[in-house]
Amino acid sequence: MQVLSSISELRAAIRAAKRENPDAQVGFVPTMGFLHEGHASLLEAARAACDVVVLSIFVNPLQFGPNEDFERYPRDEERDLALAAKAGTDIVFLPQVEEMYPAPTRTIVSVKEVTSRLCGASRPGHFDGVATVVSKLLHIVQPDQAFFGMKDAQQVAVIEQMVLDLNMPVRIVPCPIVREPDGLAKSSRNVYLSPEERAQSVVLSQALQKARLRFEAGADDTTPSEVTLLVETKIRQAPLAVIDYVEVLEFPSLQPVSSFADSNRVIVAVAVKFGNTRLIDNAVISI
Numbered sequence: 091m092q093v094l095s096s097i098s099e100l101r102a103a104i105r106a107a108k109r110e111n112p113d114a115q116v117g118f119v120p121t122m123g124f125l126h127e128g129h130a131s132l133l134e135a136a137r138a139a140c141d142v143v144v145l146s147i148f149v150n151p152l153q154f155g156p157n158e159d160f161e162r163y164p165r166d167e168e169r170d171l172a173l174a175a176k177a178g179t180d181i182v183f184l185p186q187v188e189e190m191y192p193a194p195t196r197t198i199v200s201v202k203e204v205t206s207r208l209c210g211a212s213r214p215g216h217f218d219g220v221a222t223v224v225s226k227l228l229h230i231v232q233p234d235q236a237f238f239g240m241k242d243a244q245q246v247a248v249i250e251q252m253v254l255d256l257n258m259p260v261r262i263v264p265c266p267i268v269r270e271p272d273g274l275a276k277s278s279r280n281v282y283l284s285p286e287e288r289a290q291s292v293v294l295s296q297a298l299q300k301a302r303l304r305f306e307a308g309a310d311d312t313t314p315s316e317v318t319l320l321v322e323t324k325i326r327q328a329p330l331a332v333i334d335y336v337e338v339l340e341f342p343s344l345q346p347v348s349s350f351a352d353s354n355r356v357i358v359a360v361a362v363k364f365g366n367t368r369l370i371d372n373a374v375i376s377i
């Protein structure tokens with residue numbers, strides 16, 4: 091496995107791999123590091139579908155708000171490289187901030203409408219930062235396929251819209267959410283939780299499970315506000331949970347649903363704070 095920190099070295103390595111096999115399919119997994127089984131599942135999906143697997147680890151300052159956790163975001167390069175190697179990665183791109191942003195960027199990629207709700211509303215500017223860095227990374231790596239986790243379902247919708255609108259020649263592959271045995275979605279930020287918060291964080295997945303069961307019992311005789319209330323009531327059973335949002339929207343447009351009779355696919359999306367730690371989770375349900 092090659093570990094590279096400059097854009098020129100990375101481009102040379104990908105060119106060399108393509109010289110060796112001109113038909114090589116390049117798979118790309120962008121991350122912010124502190125890798126866990128969720129990231130490993132993306133690398134394994136890339137390994138299964140592609141000949142060359144490229145992983146990027148970059149904590150992107152552009153997507154963090156002024157009062158967010160950029161400085162304290164967990165980092166562990168040695169552990170990340172061991173996990174990446176085990177998952178079959180060929181090339182790891184580990185740039186410093188100065189390599190990605192040698193000067194203040196004057197070009198921002200801003201995706202409209204799909205960013206107006208959920209994390210787009212709670213974290214102003216966040217998706218401009220994500221779309222800009224993902225656009226840069228896609229231009230640098232030029233993969234055939236790029237793999238993203240559905241834990242960040244709005245991010246998947248944003249990137250799919252960007253790739254469509256800007257005619258980027260890459261296939262976006264959404265991958266399922268990997269969970270802890272008790273249901274909590276794996277996330278680098280889970281390490282911030284105190285033991286008490288960790289125990290209570292299980293309400294997110296339990297609340298989404300309740301929503302799933304409600305749809306299974308019959309989508310025709312429920313409403314978005316009833317599902318929202320069901321989910322909020324379950325989350326409020328955790329005394330330390332502070333709800334940021336609970337929303338039921340059409341997926342992937344992320345626009346409001348008036349009645350389930352008119353929708354094929356909806357997302358029940360939640361963001362909940364435990365102390366300073368903000369967790370997100372969702373269920374995408376076909377009706």
Ligand SMILES: Nc1ncnc2c1ncn2[C@@H]1O[C@H](COP(=O)(O)OP(=O)(O)OP(=O)(O)O)[C@@H](O)[C@H]1O
Nearest residue numbers: 121122123128238239241242267268276277278279
């Ligand atoms: N539990 C998971 N299952 C599947 N994919 C995941 C999971 N967690 C993260 N990913 C995916 O890994 C990629 C990189 O995400 P990132 O490095 O931000 O990890 P994270 O654990 O989501 O961190 P954070 O704590 O910032 O939410 C994204 O496409 C993300 O959706």
Ligand SMILES: CC(C)(CO)[C@@H](O)C(=O)[O-]
Nearest residue numbers: 120121122150220223242
């Ligand atoms: C896609 C991404 C690597 C861009 O910084 C980040 O938003 C993430 O880890 O999901």
Ligand code: BAL
Nearest residue numbers: 122153154216242245
């Ligand atoms: N996984 C999304 C990256 C972020 O929270 O900034």
